[in-house]
Structures are given as structure tokens and as C-alpha cells.
Amino acid sequence: MTTIELALVPKYSVHIGYGLLETIKLEHQNIAVFADMALQGVADALCRVLEPAGRVRLFLLPSGEATKQMSIYADSLSWLSSEGFGRDGAILALGGGATSDLAGFVAATFLRGLPFYIVPTTLLAIVDASVGGKTAINLPEGKNLVGAFHQPSGVWASLELLSTLPGREFRSGAAELFKHGLLARPELCAKVLEPGFGPHTADLEEILARAVEVKAELVVRDSQDRGVRTVLNFGHTLAHALEGLTAYEMPHGEAVAYGMHYAALLSELAGFANLTAWTRAFLDYQQPMRLPKFPWEQLERFIKRDKKADSRGVRYVLLEDLARPCVQYVPNHLQHLAWERLCGDGAESS
């Protein structure tokens, strides 16, 4: 097992390894487990592990982005209250990034905040959602527009869970891993592009630990996302728009893969290094769903509501070169041009 300590206040640890579920001990008298309903068997087993410590209750959530709705948020809060949870309660999320986004926002706001733990079950959740304390739900107007910062008190990533998922889910989540490589550790990109990279890769624990470290370093330097941490949004501006316009039919990791290629195209247009060979190679590895060629005006409407948009325009995370991210406003005509190139170069069907 590898343990990464995050030097936040209070500090907490991310544990990465195999067979970790059996080892989880929480010192709370009342524990609410919020689990993806597709994981009911794992959830039941986890509840049995936790039960010796106190009262454990299970609330099953819809799978995927469907759970990040206002109505599910409201139901979750009412359920906690009707089950008698008080300030001595704690919340544990079992599932992918959507599950921990919703459960984390519930934990951040029920009684103005309960302790929160995460057992991430997807690659994406391990390298991204579990670290950093961002929680969120969606509005009809766009993704992650509502939320709070609420750091977990502990994370257990048990990698045998990854083998139970469809290959597409793993490759989707690899987008965030690849992103961490581009931003700070290019050797991680090379690992992802090695033939056969998957849930059974021998040094997966080591690779994921390095990816989590990239994020952990940025989060510790900027827990409220007002500075350096912004670079983690690389690829996400276009991604959120694609997710919104496809009503979340496109998985987050696939949208991020297109978003990274788009950001690489923008970076080149802005006069920086041409890294599109890297982002295209990742698309070839991932094999995302076909890119829907929305008119630019439709995308623009979503992008203007992005959290990095303000009255001066939209700020993008670009790459000056490998491991050299920067943040800058990009003129609308260049955003439009890069979108035309993304649609035109057959990115979706190579």
C-alpha cells in the first residue's frame, strides 16, 4: 500500500493499494454510506466492515452524472435527517467521481458540515475526484455550477475494484491521469501510451500514486482554487460544454480527452509548442465516442457560463510546453478556429 499525506488543515491521507476495504476503520458512532446503486454488493460488504464501530446506514444513488441533480441532493438531505443523523455522524462515498461529488456536497452542507470519507471505485475518481475537496452538483444550465470545498478526512483506493469495470470506463478515467502527466510529469503520459496499459498493469499502484501526488501538490498550495490549482482545469472548459450539450451521454473522461486535444490546438494557435501529437495519441488509446460536431455558437453559450469565464472573457489553461501550463484569456475567434480544426481533423474516427 502507498500512502500520500496531504498537508492540509486538518491533514488527511490517500491510501492506494489492494484489498483495502477490509482495513477501513472509522471512529464515528453514526455512518451514512452513499453508494452508486451499481455497487450494491460492494456496499453491503463495506457496511459489514464498518458496523462494529457504530450504526451504519446505506443510501443508494443513481449511477453517473444523473446523481448530481438538485432533486437527489434534496432527497439525500431529507434522508439523513429522517434517519436521525446529527453532528456526531459522518458520510462515506462509495463510487466514481459523480458519487463523491454529490455525497461530498451533502457532507459539506448537512448541518453545515459533517466529516467525509471516500472509497473511489473508478480510475477517474482515484486520480482526480478523491483529492482536492471539490464537491459539486449540476444545474440545467451547466456542470458543477454549485458546490463547496470540503476536504475528505480519508481516502481508500482499492485497485482490485478497477478490474470489475468495463474497459471503456478505465480508458475514460485515464484522461485525468494523462492530464496530470502533461501538466507536471510527462513520464506518466508515456506509461499510459505503453501497449496494454490497463487495470492489470504491474506498476499501476506506483503510477497512480505519482498522479495523485501531482494533484496533491497543487491542492496543498491552493486549496480554494484561486491560483495555481486552476491548471487542473486543463481540457475541462470544452469538456464541460460537450458533457452539457450531450446531456452527459459523453463520459467525463472522454470529454476531457477531446478537451485536452482542443487545448493543445489552442496552445499552438497561441504560439506555444505543438503538443497535439500527444493529445491525439491519447485519443487513439482511449477511443472515445464520436465527436458531435455542434455549431460553435451552441458550445459558446455553455463555455460562457464556465466558472473560468467572467466579464472579460474565458480563461483557458494552455501548455507552453510539456509540464509548463499557463492560464490566459483566449479571443473568441481563436476558440472558434480551434473547434473547427478539432471537428475537421477526424479526431473522433482515427
Add this chain to the structure above:
Amino acid sequence: MTTIELALVPKYSVHIGYGLLETIKLEHQNIAVFADMALQGVADALCRVLEPAGRVRLFLLPSGEATKQMSIYADSLSWLSSEGFGRDGAILALGGGATSDLAGFVAATFLRGLPFYIVPTTLLAIVDASVGGKTAINLPEGKNLVGAFHQPSGVWASLELLSTLPGREFRSGAAELFKHGLLARPELCAKVLEPGFGPHTADLEEILARAVEVKAELVVRDSQDRGVRTVLNFGHTLAHALEGLTAYEMPHGEAVAYGMHYAALLSELAGFANLTAWTRAFLDYQQPMRLPKFPWEQLERFIKRDKKADSRGVRYVLLEDLARPCVQYVPNHLQHLAWERLCGDGAESS
């Protein structure tokens, strides 16, 4: 004008005086004013004051607790998004405590947090809701069960607004002022009980500044409400139950007045000083609506969901003596007995 500085991070000021609305300047390009719909005229005037600095949009909210609903919260967020508010936006609440509770929770969670300002228009909001950063909405299961800590960046209490309110509203709000007196500055209690105390009292600015200081000191010592700040809940455990059971027909300040008398009865039962003459004198001043004599079992169900309840029982704020609050679990039979006494001693009709 009196200014009280709160030494929080970042620090902010509460300004108390007359004619302050004309003086407000905010350095934000986009300002959303959330106002109680009963204050549309004041809101329009305030928007005109703010407009030179940037774009100002007005969202009118239902009056009173009705605004602290999940559906109004959701509508507020969608409205902000559809109006194109980004991270360079800010939110200003104009109204009583319910308005700033709702608007503050919106400000805490939209895009994970926008700057927040308050122009309180009721006595209760000035001495309580405007200071401390607690924001909240209600669930069908109880009051203030969902929320976040989000400190305002500035508060302007302009006392001429108090003269426009019904006398009952002022007397209701005086409960929180009286509470601050009991907890820390008994001379404030004496001021409230002087004949003719009201919106035209000559030294009102000074009295309110002292009351705000009581709260400010506790908040600075304990911004997350995990320690000394708990004493501010004096009278509130019963109050929230009365509000819930009357579907908020009983105003907060009147429920707090009964709650303080109840807590004084509990304190006496617990062996502390008998301060019920003070709390009864306040009831005589305030003239709240008649106390509905709910069976204890009905109250108990609400009280058990209180934020100060946990699996060991319910903690109450009691008074060992004037200005000597303490927090302790109270056995159920004493809670029940004090309720019988409250119902039996004609508190509501003297």
C-alpha cells in the same frame, strides 16, 4: 456611524448608523441583489446607488421563512447562471434574517463561493443574522438543517429602516438583543426593558453596536461553531421546534423569547440561579403570540433532530447566572417537566 471590525480572515466590518444606503460602494463588475419582495422600493433605490460600479441585477424573494426552501434555493442558482454571473460577481442581501440566510447559502455555493454583502433591514438581522457567517435553508424535517459557513465581506445596518417596520417585528427581533445581554452584557437587558424601548430610542445605535460586539467576539473566537460560539444557541433548541411545529407561523424572535424562558426554567431545574424573572419580563415586553401547548412527544421529535442533538442526547445552553452560560446534556424528564411548567404558568397570556 459606528463600525465594528471582525478580525476574521479576511476581516470585515459591520457599519451601524443612519442613512448608510447612499454610502455603499462595492468594487465588483457584476452584482446580484437578493431582496425581500416587500422591500422592492428600497431595493430599486439601492440598485441605483450600486449601478455606477457595474452591472446590477435584482432577484426578489418571498418574505420570511418561506424563502428558505430548497425550491427557492434552486431557482436562485439557475437565475444567477442564466443572468451570466461568473466568478467576478458578488451577491448582496437586502432584508431580514431569512433573506440573508438564503442569499448567503446561494453565495456560499454558486461556483463554490462568491463574495457576499448584507444590508439587514430588521432588528433581528442586525444583531444576529448579519454577523457570524452562518447561512442556511430549511428542510421539511426542520429548520436550518442545511447550510454553510460563509462570512460576509461587509454589512451596512441603516437604522432608519427599522422605523418602517411593524412594532411586532421590532419586538420580535429584540429577543436576540436580550439574549446577547443575558449571555454577556446584562446592561443590554435593562435597556430593552426600559419603558418605550423601540426604533426611536435615542441611543439605539450604541445599544446595537454593543450587542453586535457580543456576537462578534464569540464568532472571532470560534468561526466554525465548534466551541464557545454554541452559547449563542441559548433559547434556540425549543425555538426551532416551535417554529417547525407552527409551520413558521410563530416568528423566530417570539419563538426565541419562549425558548429563553424555557432555558431559564431548565437552568433552575439544573440547580443554577433562577433567572426566570428576567425572561418573563422580556415576554411581557414582547407580547408574543399565544404559546401553542403541543404534547411534549411532538416537540421531542423536532428537538431530537436539532443540530445540538447527538446519540447521547440533546445539549442545551443554560445559564449558571447572568453572563455565565454553559452547555450541557439535559435528561429527557427535565426537558419534559420544564415544558409542562412553561405551558402551565400562563407565560403566553400574562
